[in-house]
Amino acid sequence: MVSEVSLHPKYPNLFSPLDLGFTQLKNRALMGSMHTGLEEVEGGFERLAAYFAERARGGVGMMITGGISPNEEGGMGSEMSTPEHAESHRVITDAVHAVDPNIKICMQILHAGPLAETPKLVAPSAVKSRLSPLVPNELDEAGVQKQINDHVQCAKMAQLAGYDGVEIIGSAGYLLSTFLVEKTNQRNDQWGGSYHNRMRFPLEIMRRCREALGDNFILIFRIAAMDMLQGGMSWDEVVMLAKEMERAGATIISTHFTWHESAVPTIATMVPRAAFTGVTGRLRKELSIPCITSNRINMPDVAETVLADGEADIVSMARPMLADADLINKAFEGREDEINTCIGCNQACLDHGFEGKEVSCLVNPRACHETILNYQHSESPKKIAVVGAGPAGLAYATVAAERGHSVTLYDANNEIGGQFNLAKKVPGKEEFYETLRYYSRMLEVHQVDVRLGIKVCADDLTAAGYEHVVVATGITPRTPDLEGIDHPKVASYIDVILGRVEVGKRVAVMGAGGIGFDVSELIMHKGVSAAMDKQVFAREWGVDFENHPRGGVTGVIPQVQAADREVFLLQRKTTPVGRSLGKTTGWTHRMSLAKRGVQMINGVDYQKIDDEGLHILIEGQPQLLEVDTVIVCAGQIPARDLFDQVVELGLDASLVGGAYEAAELDAKAAIKQASYLAAAI
Ligand code: FAD
Numbered sequence: 250m251v252s253e254v255s256l257h258p259k260y261p262n263l264f265s266p267l268d269l270g271f272t273q274l275k276n277r278a279l280m281g282s283m284h285t286g287l288e289e290v291e292g293g294f295e296r297l298a299a300y301f302a303e304r305a306r307g308g309v310g311m312m313i314t315g316g317i318s319p320n321e322e323g324g325m326g327s328e329m330s331t332p333e334h335a336e337s338h339r340v341i342t343d344a345v346h347a348v349d350p351n352i353k354i355c356m357q358i359l360h361a362g363p364l365a366e367t368p369k370l371v372a373p374s375a376v377k378s379r380l381s382p383l384v385p386n387e388l389d390e391a392g393v394q395k396q397i398n399d400h401v402q403c404a405k406m407a408q409l410a411g412y413d414g415v416e417i418i419g420s421a422g423y424l425l426s427t428f429l430v431e432k433t434n435q436r437n438d439q440w441g442g443s444y445h446n447r448m449r450f451p452l453e454i455m456r457r458c459r460e461a462l463g464d465n466f467i468l469i470f471r472i473a474a475m476d477m478l479q480g481g482m483s484w485d486e487v488v489m490l491a492k493e494m495e496r497a498g499a500t501i502i503s504t505h506f507t508w509h510e511s512a513v514p515t516i517a518t519m520v521p522r523a524a525f526t527g528v529t530g531r532l533r534k535e536l537s538i539p540c541i542t543s544n545r546i547n548m549p550d551v552a553e554t555v556l557a558d559g560e561a562d563i564v565s566m567a568r569p570m571l572a573d574a575d576l577i578n579k580a581f582e583g584r585e586d587e588i589n590t591c592i593g594c595n596q597a598c599l600d601h602g603f604e605g606k607e608v609s610c611l612v613n614p615r616a617c618h619e620t621i622l623n624y625q626h627s628e629s630p631k632k633i634a635v636v637g638a639g640p641a642g643l644a645y646a647t648v649a650a651e652r653g654h655s656v657t658l659y660d661a662n663n664e665i666g667g668q669f670n671l672a673k674k675v676p677g678k679e680e681f682y683e684t685l686r687y688y689s690r691m692l693e694v695h696q697v698d699v700r701l702g703i704k705v706c707a708d709d710l711t712a713a714g715y716e717h718v719v720v721a722t723g724i725t726p727r728t729p730d731l732e733g734i735d736h737p738k739v740a741s742y743i744d745v746i747l748g749r750v751e752v753g754k755r756v757a758v759m760g761a762g763g764i765g766f767d768v769s770e771l772i773m774h775k776g777v778s779a780a781m782d783k784q785v786f787a788r789e790w791g792v793d794f795e796n797h798p799r800g801g802v803t804g805v806i807p808q809v810q811a812a813d814r815e816v817f818l819l820q821r822k823t824t825p826v827g828r829s830l831g832k833t834t835g836w837t838h839r840m841s842l843a844k845r846g847v848q849m850i851n852g853v854d855y856q857k858i859d860d861e862g863l864h865i866l867i868e869g870q871p872q873l874l875e876v877d878t879v880i881v882c883a884g885q886i887p888a889r890d891l892f893d894q895v896v897e898l899g900l901d902a903s904l905v906g907g908a909y910e911a912a913e914l915d916a917k918a919a920i921k922q923a924s925y926l927a928a929a930i
């Protein structure tokens with residue numbers, strides 16, 4: 250338990266205020282820092298103001314902005330170093346405090362150090378990160394002092410801008426953390442050598458910030474409580490740093506669990522919920538200031554359990570508040586079944602962030618687009634039929650109905666969800682159930698007339714007198730034009746995922762897109778899904794939570810259970826297999842399959858399938874894969890027949906999702922397109 254004050258019958262800890270001495274947090278829910286990309290676009294601050302204000306109205310106690318550089322070397326697009334910079338942030342802090350002056354908003358100071366995308370990048374030593382093409386410039390004594398001064402100036406300007414505090418990031422492989430670790434700090438002056446010296450730079454920044462900002466300003470230090478690096482920080486070093494930070498003036502310690510260079514997934518959907526909170530719990534026992542925990546805490550019951558178990562004082566739910574700005578209010582009001590749950594896919598948030606695109610959310614395209622995409626009540630409600638209850642049809646139907654249209658939603662299947670019903674069966678994608686639970690509830694809330702088990706034809710729609718028909722009939726799997734494609738050993742991914750065919754011991758998977766990877770994961774899977782069990786996760790990814798060796802991973806050999814199968818995952822392109830997967834998650838899928846012994850082969854020219862197996866050419870050389878099953882995952886084509894018929898009958902109709910465009914379609918594109926169309930009708 251974190252508090253004796255119980256304000257809520259179901260979530261007494263989550264809804265307890267937290268006394269910071271000079272001020273109070275109204276509850277224990279924090280929206281952690283996320284770079285949105287809006288920091289750098291024209292009019293971005295006004296959009297950020299709307300984005301934060303919407304989350305403030307949603308009931309959160311404290312929010313932290315995306316990372317802002319203290320100077321040019323810091324390498325983020327946006328800098329805070331002058332009164333003019335402070336003035337431009339005013340719109341954000343004013344908007345939040347106008348909602349409720351008790352809601353705290355803190356600015357994150359992020360100096361990317363060796364990860365900065367600028368030729369001016371700096372670091373304690375000229376050690377290149379494997380994630381950057383650039384070698385950092387080694388700081389001399391004057392350079393170190395300048396960086397400290399710039400951090401202090403940045404914090405002062407944040408205070409001037411009306412922020413309630415700053416979070417200084419000391420993790421992830423950014424500047425402060427590179428001072429702490431021997432591999433990146435090879436200095437032998439007062440800033441390097443012993444751990445005591447290596448801690449000096451971040452501690453000096455904290456100490457000087459406290460001195461400059463006075464007692465009544467929140468200073469959060471983000472620490473890599475487990476950096477997931479071979480030879481990374483030891484537990485004693487983590488504890489020592491946290492204690493010294495407390496002494497130097499930190500108000501709160503926020504735990505982080507990675508460097509970007511680490512080879513352990515820490516936020517992807519395959520990571521169990523609240524996987525790392527135990528580490529925060531251990532650190533919390535060593536300190537007398539509050540601790541924030543984070544990572545894959547996406548529902549209020551998870552947050553409440555973490556707090557009740559004494560693992561943290563504050564729970565950070567960053568991406569979950571992109572997915573649903575109202576998460577905290579819904580929890581408070583007992584409307585948990587209406588929460589649009591973050592599924593940890595990273596597809597529209599982190600992937601976009603790292604690709605330099607504006608951030609949003611796969612399940613909520615309004616995220617970061619609050620001034621652009623709005624679901625206003627319709628002045629002229631229409632009678633609308635939506636055919637297909639996959640992600641596109643569901644998004645369209647719920648948004649249109651929310652706006653006051655009369656919507657009937659049809660699906661040939663007996664359950665809503667379309668291909669998400671396949672996705673949710675893939676080990677590591679269990680969160681996809683939540684999206685279907687959410688939509689199922691939204692259909693009730695907005696009174697959509699749902700008719701399942703009906704394969705709609707155009708005549709049915711004409712007879713019913715709809716004013717607009719939305720065809721969201723999805724896709725048909727592509728069947729490659731190949732000799733032997735109708736051989737009995739050939740199976741579609743749909744039949745395999747639904748367990749309608751027996752899969753042999755030796756398998757070729759034709760096509761290495763997202764579905765080829767998912768199918769390979771499914772057929773190589775054995776035992777409990779790592780996403781559902783922290784111990785299995787720790788074993789598979791080589792993390793030792795109990796003994797906490799250096800970085801949490803040093804010397805731990807990952808152990809993976811795999812099905813008794815030999816699998817070849819094939820593609821025609823000569824690019825590395827898996828290149829098309831998400832930027833921040835692709836590597837986890839490739840590693841997961843590699844650990845299970847899946848052989849990934851590119852540059853394949855398919856010849857034929859027969860009793861012997863799959864005949865292929867690689868670099869012109871014939872090869873036979875003696876497989877007993879060939880699973881076709883060769884992309885899709887739009888299922889558009891109904892649309893053509895509807896148009897021929899003269900009905901007003903639109904196409905969404907896979908039925909509109911199957912190439913490069915995913916749920917992100919389907920939900921976004923459908924939401925924008927439904928907002929406009
Ligand atoms: P669909 O989901 O295909 O839905 C179409 C619906 O229309 C179906 O329910 C069908 O029954 C219905 N229908 C068709 N014709 C009729 C008719 N005449 N009458 C009534 N109903 C009809 N995307 C991601 O973004 N991220 C992922 O991680 C991801 N993982 C995936 C994993 C797997 C295994 C699969 C198969 C797909 C995955 N996808 C993922 C892709 C994503 O599911 C699709 O892009 C998305 O479902 C497309 O949505 P849709 O609504 O256009 O079509």
Ligand code: NAP
Nearest residue numbers: 729760761762763764765820821822882883884913914915
């Ligand atoms: P995809 O990503 O387009 O991949 C299709 C694969 O089939 C490619 O590897 C392609 O590569 C191959 N192919 C295409 N035409 C072929 C042909 N005629 N013969 C043989 N091979 C052929 O599509 P998908 O895997 O079906 O996935 C569908 C959508 O769902 C995608 O948009 C994907 O992003 C999404 N999805 C996403 C995830 C995720 O984790 N984010 C997971 C699953 C699905 P070659 O041409 O090089 O062989």
Ligand code: SF4
Nearest residue numbers: 591594595598610611
């Ligand atoms: Fe969560 Fe995916 Fe949305 Fe990111 S895009 S917030 S991971 S659901």
